[in-house]
Amino acid sequence: MTNLSASPLLVAEGLSKFYGSRIGCRNVNFALQPGEVLAIVGESGSGKTTLLNLLSGQLAPNAGAVRYRMRDGETKNLLDLSEAERRFLARTDWGFVHQDARNGLRMGVSAGGNIGERLMGVGDRHYGRIRETARGWLDRVEIDTSRIDDKPTQFSGGMRQRLQIARNLVTHPRLVFMDEPTGGLDVSVQARLLDLIRGLVADLGLAVVLVTHDLAVARLLSHRILVMKDGHVIEAGLTDRVLDDPQEAYTQLLVSSVLAA
Amino acid sequence: MYVAVKGGERAIANAHRLVEHERRGDRNVPELGTEQIEQQLSLAVDRVMSEGSLYDRGLAALAIKQARGDLIEAIFLIRAYRTTLPRFGFSVPLDTADMAIRRRISSTYKDLPGGQVLGPTFDYTHRLLDFALAAEGNPAPPVTAPVDTAERFPRVTDLIAQDDLIERNPPENPGQPVGDLTREPLAFPAERDLRLQNLARGDEGFLLALGYSTQRGYGRNHPFVGEIRMGEVEVEFDIPELGLMASLGEVTLTECQMVNQFKGSLTEPAKFTRGYGLSFGHCERRAMSMSLVDRALRADELGEERTSPAQDEEFVLSHSDNIQATGFVEHLKLPHYVDFQAELALLRQMRRELETRASTHPEAAE
Amino acid sequence: MSRTAENYRGYNFAYLDEQTKRMIRRAILKAIAIPGYQVPFASREMPMPYGWGTGGVQVTAAILGPSDVLKVIDQGADDTTNAVSIRQFFEKTAGVETTTETEKATVIQTRHRIPEAKLQGHQVLVYQVPIPEPLRFLEPRETETRTLHALAEYGLMHVRLYEDIAQHGHIAKTYAYPVLVADRYVMDPSPIPKFDNPKMDDCAALQLFGAGREKRIYAIPPYTKVVSLDFEDHPFEATKFEQPCALCGATDSYLDEVITDDQGGRMFVCSDTHHCETRRCEGHVGHLGMPVTEAAE
Numbered sequence: 001m002t003n004l005s006a007s008p009l010l011v012a013e014g015l016s017k018f019y020g021s022r023i024g025c026r027n028v029n030f031a032l033q034p035g036e037v038l039a040i041v042g043e044s045g046s047g048k049t050t051l052l053n054l055l056s057g058q059l060a061p062n063a064g065a066v067r068y069r070m071r072d073g074e075t076k077n078l079l080d081l082s083e084a085e086r087r088f089l090a091r092t093d094w095g096f097v098h099q100d101a102r103n104g105l106r107m108g109v110s111a112g113g114n115i116g117e118r119l120m121g122v123g124d125r126h127y128g129r130i131r132e133t134a135r136g137w138l139d140r141v142e143i144d145t146s147r148i149d150d151k152p153t154q155f156s157g158g159m160r161q162r163l164q165i166a167r168n169l170v171t172h173p174r175l176v177f178m179d180e181p182t183g184g185l186d187v188s189v190q191a192r193l194l195d196l197i198r199g200l201v202a203d204l205g206l207a208v209v210l211v212t213h214d215l216a217v218a219r220l221l222s223h224r225i226l227v228m229k230d231g232h233v234i235e236a237g238l239t240d241r242v243l244d245d246p247q248e249a250y251t252q253l254l255v256s257s258v259l260a261a
Numbered sequence: 262m263y264v265a266v267k268g269g270e271r272a273i274a275n276a277h278r279l280v281e282h283e284r285r286g287d288r289n290v291p292e293l294g295t296e297q298i299e300q301q302l303s304l305a306v307d308r309v310m311s312e313g314s315l316y317d318r319g320l321a322a323l324a325i326k327q328a329r330g331d332l333i334e335a336i337f338l339i340r341a342y343r344t345t346l347p348r349f350g351f352s353v354p355l356d357t358a359d360m361a362i363r364r365r366i367s368s369t370y371k372d373l374p375g376g377q378v379l380g381p382t383f384d385y386t387h388r389l390l391d392f393a394l395a396a397e398g399n400p401a402p403p404v405t406a407p408v409d410t411a412e413r414f415p416r417v418t419d420l421i422a423q424d425d426l427i428e429r430n431p432p433e434n435p436g437q438p439v440g441d442l443t444r445e446p447l448a449f450p451a452e453r454d455l456r457l458q459n460l461a462r463g464d465e466g467f468l469l470a471l472g473y474s475t476q477r478g479y480g481r482n483h484p485f486v487g488e489i490r491m492g493e494v495e496v497e498f499d500i501p502e503l504g505l506m507a508s509l510g511e512v513t514l515t516e517c518q519m520v521n522q523f524k525g526s527l528t529e530p531a532k533f534t535r536g537y538g539l540s541f542g543h544c545e546r547r548a549m550s551m552s553l554v555d556r557a558l559r560a561d562e563l564g565e566e567r568t569s570p571a572q573d574e575e576f577v578l579s580h581s582d583n584i585q586a587t588g589f590v591e592h593l594k595l596p597h598y599v600d601f602q603a604e605l606a607l608l609r610q611m612r613r614e615l616e617t618r619a620s621t622h623p624e625a626a627e
Numbered sequence: 628m629s630r631t632a633e634n635y636r637g638y639n640f641a642y643l644d645e646q647t648k649r650m651i652r653r654a655i656l657k658a659i660a661i662p663g664y665q666v667p668f669a670s671r672e673m674p675m676p677y678g679w680g681t682g683g684v685q686v687t688a689a690i691l692g693p694s695d696v697l698k699v700i701d702q703g704a705d706d707t708t709n710a711v712s713i714r715q716f717f718e719k720t721a722g723v724e725t726t727t728e729t730e731k732a733t734v735i736q737t738r739h740r741i742p743e744a745k746l747q748g749h750q751v752l753v754y755q756v757p758i759p760e761p762l763r764f765l766e767p768r769e770t771e772t773r774t775l776h777a778l779a780e781y782g783l784m785h786v787r788l789y790e791d792i793a794q795h796g797h798i799a800k801t802y803a804y805p806v807l808v809a810d811r812y813v814m815d816p817s818p819i820p821k822f823d824n825p826k827m828d829d830c831a832a833l834q835l836f837g838a839g840r841e842k843r844i845y846a847i848p849p850y851t852k853v854v855s856l857d858f859e860d861h862p863f864e865a866t867k868f869e870q871p872c873a874l875c876g877a878t879d880s881y882l883d884e885v886i887t888d889d890q891g892g893r894m895f896v897c898s899d900t901h902h903c904e905t906r907r908c909e910g911h912v913g914h915l916g917m918p919v920t921e922a923a924e
Contacts, residue, residue, distance in 0.1 A: 270711045341672050584672065589677055602883055602884055603820040
């Protein structure tokens with residue numbers, strides 16, 4: 001559930017990124033509460049992936065700051081973190097779900113190893129326990145636990161995506177970045193995956209920054225929406241409000257084109 | 262009865278003797294002189310000097326003789342000798358614009374100041390075995406023309422640069438120390454000075470294959486041979502204590518300046534870019550390959566996406582040295598009994614475990 | 628230096644010039660100061676090929692003094708061709724005394740083994756290293772592996788071990804088995820059999836590792852904690868042999884398998900030839916051996 005009274009988990013302040021004279025994104029501001037799901041929508045080239053990379057510290061902004069409230073309660077500017085701190089944060093308190101599971105999984109490593117990597121990365125040295133945890137997570141993302149020693153190469157697209165999610169959630173992150181998590185999947189597979197994500201997000205109280213061009217995905221998963229065009233946030237608000245009563249002409253176009261399709 | 266293997270020392274000594282014997286071959290055939298190698302296998306000498314990183318024709322010829330014509334082995338001999346030499350200073354940068362030209366061609370301009378000078382090239386020969394040469398080859402002396410010593414051969418890239426159509430040479434920076442990967446370990450990312458040094462010593466075959474791969478689409482950079490020039494350049498040494506510039510002599514060099522795909526943006530006018538190749542002696546293939554790879558390795562600097570092997574600095578620089586490569590590949594000949602024994606034991610253990618499992622849970626083996 | 632032998636006139640003591648040796652010694656000092664950390668050094672071209680021990684040879688050349696006694700082994704043996712060749716190299720270029728007796732040596736250069744005899748505080752063990760980077764086969768890029776070491780991100784290494792157990796029921800690495808040095812750096816001990824791993828821990832001798840082609844030197848200072856990576860419930864286990872050495876009857880040494888005929892005949896003998904000889908001289912006889920006095924006849 002969204003807890004609006006708590007102090008925000010992640011804050012973007014005047015974030016801008018330029019590629020030479022081209023705008024990646026410009027002056028983006030928002031605050032993300034713990035447990036809140038924020039969708040960033042727009043066409044390809046609108047700047048949503050740039051924004052995601054800025055928020056997750058993978059790209060340095062030309063201006064602005066990203067502030068994150070660490071587990072100890074202290075809020076820090078991501079740019080002030082050392083690389084070691086940033087990488088530690090990224091593999092413990094954060095998750096990153098890529099559109100192409102091959103970028104988020106180790107394709108040559110078994111499902112169990114994929115899930116266990118984060119645990120071993122933070123010092124777990126008990127094989128049996130790591131395996132039990134991996135089994136638990138496979139079960140939770142609806143993958144038959146007998147597949148624990150199979151490699152992702154033997155998995156279907158939907159299974160890979162679910163494995164990728166399990167691999168990210170095993171350290172109980174508070175914030176997960178998702179880049180078109182259902183992109184490229186069959187409609188029926190998409191529906192099942194969305195259902196799973198929705199359940200996990202609610203159960204675990206995850207905050208999510210979700211990038212998608214698919215407004216149906218945004219409607220199903222997100223509490224709030226940012227609409228991006230040419231690197232600018234042109235409209236923001238509660239998901240239902242933005243999708244049912246779009247104010248900007250571009251948003252209206254987006255919404256109608258989806259409804260028409 | 263088994264007795265532990267002994268006798269390594271004698272075996273090695275005998276092997277050394279045998280290889281010397283094989284090198285000499287049939288003793289009824291006159292022995293090859295190093296002058297003959299130097300004079301008549303001069304391109305082999307050039308390659309050994311280039312990849313051996315030592316300009317000494319006599320030593321290169323000796324190395325080729327000692328290596329029985331195995332050029333990588335000869336390069337190895339030169340490198341191992343070179344590494345022991347004390348370094349007393351650095352020459353003044355060579356000026357290839359002042360080269361005494363023996364060959365100079367451009368594929369970007371039909372004619373240009375100084376003209377095209379074909380020089381000694383295989384390029385337009387028909388590759389037919391000359392059976393007469395098997396007996397004896399005393400070719401007619403070459404045709405000569407009066408040399409105009411005042412004739413200048415400006416570098417083609419300098420001519421293009423006059424119109425600002427090609428990127429400038431990087432500005433001179435005399436205070437900046439030049440990297441030397443024979444004195445400092447190579448670290449990544451490497452600057453262009455180190456990359457060029459690495460390529461200049463790199464294996465000709467490796468450079469050739471990489472350069473070729475860029476032409477076939479693995480990191481294309483649309484090359485034109487701006488110019489290839491070959492000839493003699495004076496090497497000078499500055500001795501500030503004596504207040505004089507001493508000439509150390511002449512070296513033969515081949516230089517290739519590649520003119521590559523242009524680059525520009527909304528704010529910057531488009532310009533051609535460059536790739537550079539240089540080698541000792543007459544080694545056109547290596548100078549050209551080097552310039553292609555040099556250009557490919559500038560991908561980051563020029564804002565190009567690195568997608569291909571020739572653009573991958575760590576890949577190229579880590580594998581270009583044939584002495585390192587041949588050593589590591591050939592070291593597989595050395596005994597590995599201990600590691601093999603360890604693997605053997607593990608293999609047997611695993612097979613035993615499978616058998617045990619199969620006998621205790623027959624269904625699991627099905 | 629004065630002690631150069633006939634064949635190498637014109638070369639410095641122990642081949643390398645003094646400036647180069649100083650450079651290598653600086654790298655060694657740094658390596659000792661940061662146990663297990665791979666120190667880049669300007670490896671020189673040597674008159675033997677890369678892969679033949681150029682790293683070890685450079686380290687030995689840099690630390691060797693005229694009063695040192697040198698032992699060189701390859702696969703545990705003093706008389707394998709490459710050990711002979713390297714020993715001869717230093718006999719010629721440094722004129723130092725050489726030995727096959729582990730106890731007598733002050734510097735021992737080795738390829739792929741640690742001697743069976745316990746090393747002492749006055750000894751230095753120099754390893755020849757082909758690939759110094761323990762993470763290399765998980766991550767080919769040097770820029771990335773250096774970051775992983777800098778941040779002590781070693782999860783991936785354990786993923787590899789996890790995969791072994793999942794697939795084979797146990798860790799399937801038998802040599803070049805990775806270790807954690809002084810609770811900080813994961814290190815490749817060079818391709819020694821894992822049988823030898825426990826000898827590195829709390830060892831009285833200084834252990835130096837030289838990788839010539841890869842241009843790295845690293846070290847384990849005396850009495851340093853060296854732990855072979857494992858899981859709590861799948862602890863590291865050194866290889867054990869099911870039979871004793873056929874020649875000397877040793878039950879605690881690493882054994883080489885020797886094929887004795889084309890009918891499948893096998894025997895197992897000590898890989899450390901000096902260890903085996905010493906035991907036989909002391910009167911130990913294996914089931915296929917014979918007393919030393921008889922063999923000498």
